[in-house]
Amino acid sequence: xxxxxxxxxxxxxxxxxxxxxxxxxxxxxxxxxxxxxxxxxxxxxxxxxxxxxxxxxxxxxxxxxxxxxxxxxxxxxxxxxxxxxxxxxxxxxxxxxxxxxxxxxxxxxxxxxxxxxxxxxxxxxxxxxxxxx
Numbered sequence: 001x002x003x004x005x006x007x008x009x010x011x012x013x014x015x016x017x018x019x020x021x022x023x024x025x026x027x028x029x030x031x032x033x034x035x036x037x038x039x040x041x042x043x044x045x046x047x048x049x050x051x052x053x054x055x056x057x058x059x060x061x062x063x064x065x066x067x068x069x070x071x072x073x074x075x076x077x078x079x080x081x082x083x084x085x086x087x088x089x090x091x092x093x094x095x096x097x098x099x100x101x102x103x104x105x106x107x108x109x110x111x112x113x114x115x116x117x118x119x120x121x122x123x124x125x126x127x128x129x130x131x132x133x
Contacts, residue, residue, distance in 0.1 A: 006116030007042040014064035024132035
């Protein structure tokens, strides 16, 4: 199986806050037979939020990037197929976050499930979100 990390999950993992991650999501993440991916867009989202003061990562973004590579999380670069899928997504009234929508488009394009606590991902039937508290 292949899974895409939501940005908040990547931050929790990078900062060692595993207790913030849902039981099922953490179990999947720790399974050596599972492929875990992160979108390059998640790193961009973190950089933007750090720069505008909405996010503080104690270990720094550079260390999150480095640690994700060290533990074998594969980075998916921004691709035109993801952008075209993003453009075709319905804009749900209560889900306009462009970063989340890009992750949804990536998951659809790459046939990935998403590890996330964000229930708004459930609005998109083409994506399966995994969490479980």
